[in-house]
Amino acid sequence: MSKTILCHCEDVEVEELYSALKQGYGDIETLKRYTGIGTGKCQGKCCFIQTLRLLDALKSEGENGRPAFAGDVTSIHVPTLRPPVLPLRIDDIVDCDEEGT
Amino acid sequence: MTRSAEVVIVGGGVNGLACAYNLAKRGMKDIVVLEKGYLGTGATGRCGAGIRQLWGMEENIILAREAVKIFENLDAELGFNTFFRQGGYLMLIFDEHEYETVTKTIPLQNRLGVPTVLMSPEEIRDFIPGLSTDGVLAGAFCQTDGTAYPYAVLWGYGEAARRLGVDIRVMTTVTSVASRVGGGFEIVTTDGTYHAPRLINVAGARTRDIGAMLGIDIPTEPYCHEIAVTESLKAFLKPMIISPKKGFYFSQSLRGEIIGGVGDENKESSYATASSPDFLFRFAKVLRDTFPKLGKARIIRQWAGLYDMSPDSRPILGTVDGLDGYYHACGFSGHGFMLSPIVARLLTELITSGTTSIPIDNLSLARFKSKTLTRDPYVVG
Ligand SMILES: Cc1cc2nc3c(=O)[nH]c(=O)nc-3n(C[C@H](O)[C@H](O)[C@H](O)COP(=O)(O)OP(=O)(O)OC[C@H]3O[C@@H](n4cnc5c(N)ncnc54)[C@H](O)[C@@H]3O)c2cc1C
Numbered sequence: 001m002s003k004t005i006l007c008h009c010e011d012v013e014v015e016e017l018y019s020a021l022k023q024g025y026g027d028i029e030t031l032k033r034y035t036g037i038g039t040g041k042c043q044g045k046c047c048f049i050q051t052l053r054l055l056d057a058l059k060s061e062g063e064n065g066r067p068a069f070a071g072d073v074t075s076i077h078v079p080t081l082r083p084p085v086l087p088l089r090i091d092d093i094v095d096c097d098e099e100g101t
Numbered sequence: 102m103t104r105s106a107e108v109v110i111v112g113g114g115v116n117g118l119a120c121a122y123n124l125a126k127r128g129m130k131d132i133v134v135l136e137k138g139y140l141g142t143g144a145t146g147r148c149g150a151g152i153r154q155l156w157g158m159e160e161n162i163i164l165a166r167e168a169v170k171i172f173e174n175l176d177a178e179l180g181f182n183t184f185f186r187q188g189g190y191l192m193l194i195f196d197e198h199e200y201e202t203v204t205k206t207i208p209l210q211n212r213l214g215v216p217t218v219l220m221s222p223e224e225i226r227d228f229i230p231g232l233s234t235d236g237v238l239a240g241a242f243c244q245t246d247g248t249a250y251p252y253a254v255l256w257g258y259g260e261a262a263r264r265l266g267v268d269i270r271v272m273t274t275v276t277s278v279a280s281r282v283g284g285g286f287e288i289v290t291t292d293g294t295y296h297a298p299r300l301i302n303v304a305g306a307r308t309r310d311i312g313a314m315l316g317i318d319i320p321t322e323p324y325c326h327e328i329a330v331t332e333s334l335k336a337f338l339k340p341m342i343i344s345p346k347k348g349f350y351f352s353q354s355l356r357g358e359i360i361g362g363v364g365d366e367n368k369e370s371s372y373a374t375a376s377s378p379d380f381l382f383r384f385a386k387v388l389r390d391t392f393p394k395l396g397k398a399r400i401i402r403q404w405a406g407l408y409d410m411s412p413d414s415r416p417i418l419g420t421v422d423g424l425d426g427y428y429h430a431c432g433f434s435g436h437g438f439m440l441s442p443i444v445a446r447l448l449t450e451l452i453t454s455g456t457t458s459i460p461i462d463n464l465s466l467a468r469f470k471s472k473t474l475t476r477d478p479y480v481v482g
Pocket residue numbers: 111112113114115116117135136137138140141142143144145146147148149150151152273274275276303304305306307326327328362405406407408430431433434435436437438439440
């Protein structure tokens with residue numbers, strides 16, 4: 001059976017998102033922490049938007065035996081974006097601080 | 102609409118859900134948990150995940166020891182993988198004063214059944230290759246300490262509580278609480294009003310605000326603490342590394358990330374939680390100083406949460422004189438995740454039988470009437 005990968009960094013499949021929804025992990029902040037989507041190297045740049053599209057498509061009715069999304073439309077938002085914007089090497093952080101002071 | 106319940110729990114953090122589960126297991130019906138955000142919005146969802154018995158006060162050692170016993174069987178009990186593992190805690194000792202303290206606390210821990218050992222710098226280097234022992238006089242190592250994934254502990258308690266009939270209401274903010282004439286409480290929320298004979302106030306750093314609505318003066322203060330996490334690295338570090346003197350801690354998660362933080366003594370109390378570049382600089386330096394090879398690793402994410410600090414950095418637990426049916430647990434001062442399994446069990450004993458299997462009088466709110474406060478030397482952060 002073919003698999004559809006939703007989050008490449010953390011290797012999360014679309015089916016895992018559906019399974020989390022079925023178990024009641026319905027809001028995006030919780031889905032992120034339950035499945036791991038968006039917590040890898042790219043920090044969600046590749047997968048958050050796809051996840052939100054899937055949630056949007058599911059929110060009114062379940063299709064093909066998939067769960068209807070229990071949350072309301074207003075809860076479909078991008079999870080809190082955390083710094084740093086890009087991964088930073090520890091050496092670079094320390095050196096840049098020492099040069100700056 | 103007004104609903105009635107036997108118990109209303111304010112706060113869907115680890116303490117709220119663990120209490121709900123323990124009460125339901127004891128046969129209590131009609132339990133409602135009210136959470137203003139999603140589960141884990143508070144400190145539980147921001148925490149460093151450390152579970153340690155390496156404490157200096159008998160009271161903390163016993164509570165943590167009993168909590169570890171529960172953690173050891175928690176997955177089976179809840180039917181949920183909490184990712185609890187006992188990689189140990191290694192406390193680094195940097196000065197004579199710390200050294201003197203640890204030569205007293207290790208025998209105390211051992212007497213209480215906690216298997217801490219003292220390590221020399223050479224032993225530390227053999228044990229954890231790559232760890233710098235610059236300035237390190239010794240280490241205290243406890244193998245049965247460890248970590249768990251805080252969200253998994255929270256969800257595990259939550260799912261088990263739901264199966265036992267607990268009503269967990271997320272996105273529901275408690276806006277006011279009052280005592281009712283004739284006993285019990287009225288709890289007004291953004292989604293209806295509840296009447297209940299018992300109220301458990303476990304709202305994390307907001308516990309004092311809920312208490313204030315009932316005229317209770319809880320002297321806790323919120324302090325912002327930050328965490329940063331690196332990309333996943335090959336597994337190389339089993340124990341959590343901490344330093345009470347330098348205020349840092351970090352460990353490697355099962356996914357391989359290094360995750361930890363470092364305190365800031367100059368911070369003032371505030372409810373504001375923001376990630377700061379200052380923290381990033383200080384924590385990056387801690388990691389590189391302690392593990393020079395980590396300089397090549399990249400930090401991918403940082404976040405912030407609140408420590409709910411009590412005046413003596415010890416939890417505030419139990420009842421309040423003259424307010425029947427009221428219970429609270431707060432002031433965890435940065436170590437409430439590790440204690441939650443035992444705190445929930447003790448509160449449940451108190452609520453269902455009026456007494457506790459481990460005395461908690463020392464942790465009552467009333468202790469702050471006395472001028473002398475006793476502190477544990479090993480509060481980190
Ligand atoms: C950065 C950081 C690192 C930490 N590291 C560790 C560690 O390594 N080990 C450890 O043991 N502890 C650690 N802690 C401490 C630990 O996270 C807390 O002590 C513990 O999670 C407290 O759990 P709680 O359930 O009491 O509170 P919380 O998790 O804060 O839960 C309280 C809940 O109440 C809700 N609430 C508040 N007001 C209302 C209202 N009016 N209506 C409805 N709901 C409301 C909040 O949204 C919140 O979800 C750390 C904390 C931080 C911030």
